[in-house]
Amino acid sequence: MRGLYRRGALIAVALALNAAACARPITNAGLPIPAAKPGQEDRQVQLRPPFELATDEDAIVRIVTDVTCTGTLITEDLVLTAHHCVAARDHNGRTLRRDQEPEAITIELGGDHLPWGDVTVRAVVSPDCGYTAGEGDIAILVLSRRLIGIPTLTPRIEAEPEPNEQVTPYGFGRCALSRDPVHLVPRPGGIIDAVAPGHFVATASICPGDSGGPARSDQGNDVVGVISSSVMDGDEYTTGTSYFSRLDVWPELFSAAREIAAGASPSELPPYRSCLR
Structure with a gap:
């Protein structure tokens, strides 16, 4: 008799499991919580652009x-x-x-x-x-x-920067009042006001982190100088006197x-x- 009860219990458990497998998923009616996972996991895949x-x-x-x-x-x-x-x-x-x-x-x-x-x-x-x-x-x-x-990009190393030549600086800088994260930005540039033996001067908008970036000629699209220093006020839209190292010297x-x-x-x-x- 005990063996019959045991077999009956096992059959009942099996039927219950089979019914649960066919049942619809239970919907959780609780409060939604963020689905982020605490901690960091290394991912070995590095994406490369085409x-x-x-x-x-x-x-x-x-x-x-x-x-x-x-x-x-x-x-x-x-x-x-x-x-x-x-x-x-x-x-x-x-x-x-x-x-x-x-x-x-x-x-x-x-x-x-x-x-x-x-x-x-x-x-x-x-x-x-x-x-x-x-x-x-x-x-x-x-x-x-x-x-x-x-x-x-081609550096201009065989010709001088030309006065009144229009240049556009590029950089990864970020000013104090900038809202965007760090990314490459073409800065408001201007014409070359003066050419000195080792640098040239132009009015441009420069942010911290732009140093070393190229000043590209709007005419030839080549690199005529390297961003060195600038008068900055924390606003990326403010232009000021900026100094660029010459390449041709x-x-x-x-x-x-x-x-x-x-x-x-x-x-x-x-x-x-x-x-x-």
Whole structure:
């Protein structure tokens, strides 16, 4: 008799489970709660954009080290920026008269709110001045690998900037009153007001983080200068007197960067760091 009761109980459980499997899902009538999961989970997949959709603005990159700046991919493995962007700093943030170690510099790719890739640096090619802007505020970063398929912009290294030439600066900067997250922005520019031996002056809107970004000619679309410093008031729509490092006065620097990218040692090259013009 006990065995019959046991078999009957097992049959009843099986029938109940079968009925539950066929029943409709239970609807929870409680309060809705956010569906985010606490903590972080690593995702190994890195998305890459289709290169056929890339535009020439993808040549403008963000530089991340002790400070954040902007740069321009001028060949598949060379990035043009401002010297003060890659100068070493002490624990108080004061600029030292030497460059950051290349391994401490990261180049972020992509102009939208989030980068879609990054690359490291293996050499910094710079003058022996310009660590805090001013004369010599130009540097060329040799990348650890070639960026195949990414657009590049042409630097104007064989002709001077022209007075009254219209330029547009680009940068990843963000002013105090900016509402958008960090992303690439073409800034309100203006005409070149004056050309000095090492820089030119134009009225433009510049934000912190734009340093090192390109000033592009509205006529030829080439890069005529590098953003160095500007009069800023925290509003990205306010234009002020802005200073841009000239490129055409540093032919030795560009030549040395190309040789180092090709495998040469800096010690094998003729002097290229002199600031005497």
